[in-house]
Amino acid sequence: MRNIGEIYKREIKFYFTTPVAYVVIVIFTAIFGFLFYRNLIFYSNLSYQMMQNPYYARNIDLIVGVFSPVFSSISIIFLMVIPPISMRLFAEEKKTGTIELLFTYPVRDVEIVMGKWLAAVTIVFVMLLLTIPAPFLAFKFAGSSEWGPVLSGYLGLFLMGVAFLSLGVLISALSENQIVAIIISYGALLGFWFIGWAVDPHSGKQIGKIFGELSIIGHVNDFLKGLIDTKNITYYVLFIFTMVFLSLRVLESKRWRG
Amino acid sequence: MIKIDGVTKMYGQALAVKNISFEVERGEILGFLGPNGAGKTTTMRIITGYFPPTDGNVIVDGYSVLEQPIEVKKRIGYVPENPSMYKDMKVLEYIKFIGAIKGLKRSDLKRNLESVVEKCSLEDVANKRIGELSKGYRQRVALGQALINDPPVLILDEPTSGLDPKQIFEIRQLIKSMAGERTIILSTHILPEVSMTCDKVVIINEGRIVAEDTTENLGRSFAQSYQLEMTIDGNPEDVMEIFSQIPGILRVDNDRNTYVVDIEKDKDIRAELSRKIVESGFGLLEFKSRMLSLEEVFLKLVTEEEGVNA
Numbered sequence: 001m002r003n004i005g006e007i008y009k010r011e012i013k014f015y016f017t018t019p020v021a022y023v024v025i026v027i028f029t030a031i032f033g034f035l036f037y038r039n040l041i042f043y044s045n046l047s048y049q050m051m052q053n054p055y056y057a058r059n060i061d062l063i064v065g066v067f068s069p070v071f072s073s074i075s076i077i078f079l080m081v082i083p084p085i086s087m088r089l090f091a092e093e094k095k096t097g098t099i100e101l102l103f104t105y106p107v108r109d110v111e112i113v114m115g116k117w118l119a120a121v122t123i124v125f126v127m128l129l130l131t132i133p134a135p136f137l138a139f140k141f142a143g144s145s146e147w148g149p150v151l152s153g154y155l156g157l158f159l160m161g162v163a164f165l166s167l168g169v170l171i172s173a174l175s176e177n178q179i180v181a182i183i184i185s186y187g188a189l190l191g192f193w194f195i196g197w198a199v200d201p202h203s204g205k206q207i208g209k210i211f212g213e214l215s216i217i218g219h220v221n222d223f224l225k226g227l228i229d230t231k232n233i234t235y236y237v238l239f240i241f242t243m244v245f246l247s248l249r250v251l252e253s254k255r256w257r258g
Numbered sequence: 259m260i261k262i263d264g265v266t267k268m269y270g271q272a273l274a275v276k277n278i279s280f281e282v283e284r285g286e287i288l289g290f291l292g293p294n295g296a297g298k299t300t301t302m303r304i305i306t307g308y309f310p311p312t313d314g315n316v317i318v319d320g321y322s323v324l325e326q327p328i329e330v331k332k333r334i335g336y337v338p339e340n341p342s343m344y345k346d347m348k349v350l351e352y353i354k355f356i357g358a359i360k361g362l363k364r365s366d367l368k369r370n371l372e373s374v375v376e377k378c379s380l381e382d383v384a385n386k387r388i389g390e391l392s393k394g395y396r397q398r399v400a401l402g403q404a405l406i407n408d409p410p411v412l413i414l415d416e417p418t419s420g421l422d423p424k425q426i427f428e429i430r431q432l433i434k435s436m437a438g439e440r441t442i443i444l445s446t447h448i449l450p451e452v453s454m455t456c457d458k459v460v461i462i463n464e465g466r467i468v469a470e471d472t473t474e475n476l477g478r479s480f481a482q483s484y485q486l487e488m489t490i491d492g493n494p495e496d497v498m499e500i501f502s503q504i505p506g507i508l509r510v511d512n513d514r515n516t517y518v519v520d521i522e523k524d525k526d527i528r529a530e531l532s533r534k535i536v537e538s539g540f541g542l543l544e545f546k547s548r549m550l551s552l553e554e555v556f557l558k559l560v561t562e563e564e565g566v567n568a
Contacts, residue, residue: 006358010344017346097342101403104306105359106331255309257270 007115086168149226156223335404345389
């Protein structure tokens, strides 16, 4: 446990003593802020018009009008900003050779993987945490608050972000070149995204349903609606576990081969 | 203390080391000698647990590197060739981090840190980033990280390569100063380094051990087939004629007036030879007998494997 902590601390320090974390976090929060702002303006104009028609006004609220569209867009932003966090974790150590000493210390492989993975997870957590003022502001201005769906949305986004990240960790363990690692991460994430469209899920074919269930993006939608379904949680947890487990196996097998 | 038992390592189909066995006693400094690509680094990486052997086992202080790698790793300080360390970290911060990872308690860490900084003379660079350091200092930081948990075993892969003469001297002094208290394996392709620092030598070539003995014995056993170096005034053909008359001469190299004569083991023909030459009316200008240096032993071993029974 202590070793995980030490490796975690060193990785966190790296993220924050080099520009990596700052660049990623700033870009993410800036884009989030912009999307939030645009949607809020749009929503406030819309609600102004709706005031003339009370019937329609019942159908819109902050969740539908602002948070759902913003949270949906975050999938795409995550796709861009998460691979840069994960790509260096192992690829860099292999390239510079620092992994040689790391592997000769009395540390288990699983502790190395967990320490690194947790540090990257922390960056995703911080990214999301920094956007929390947005719902506070929105609820304050709206004079009402509906934290349930917002928090469930955050949970979904966090799980999805960590899933993205874990896939990136596996690719970083496979590659020695960070550029290659990031491009393969983009490719693989898009692959897991598009797989849901491979076969029309409404075609009635079983395969369409299966592909739909595999989609890494599809499972976040329910969360954004305020629906916490064990099926979706299971999907992400299983996905994350598989990726981290495979990373561990990849590192072990690389050692055996020398 | 360290027992290498029939270790073989394959990289895919390529054989790196084959069936290597040797032992190092507690407190001994062992020189691991061989040309580049002989399998020194591979063997050291197996001892340190960086990767497992394809076959065989390594026992360090009673623990198997295959079954209890963590216990083995706790007892080893390793300095790789051209050690790569985290360039973004500061020297003290780095060594502290390594100490923590090696499982040192806070109080022990503080104490060891002071002694390591002093031993490796790191005071001046304590707060510099490792990426900014010169090669010599980086080597010392690498030694520092190896020593931070006060390990009984040190594995040093070409610790003096790429350093300037003064730094080489300092590192060798440091290694020597640890003789007796730590068991050290030191790989090198520089022979004087071995005769200067090591008690015992293992010579490896093309993945196999070709010789293993104490530094003194190795020099002596080959010195038995000693050489005579002579300068003789006279017609080379006639001089060679004399050599052929004397039993016990293995080979004569002739370059104008100088002759290098290889003499069979345990035969002292110096008196007979000099008498014969003078009696035949040649001028014996110079007569030197010399032992083979470790350098020559090494070259003999790695160039011609036959005749090596060490």
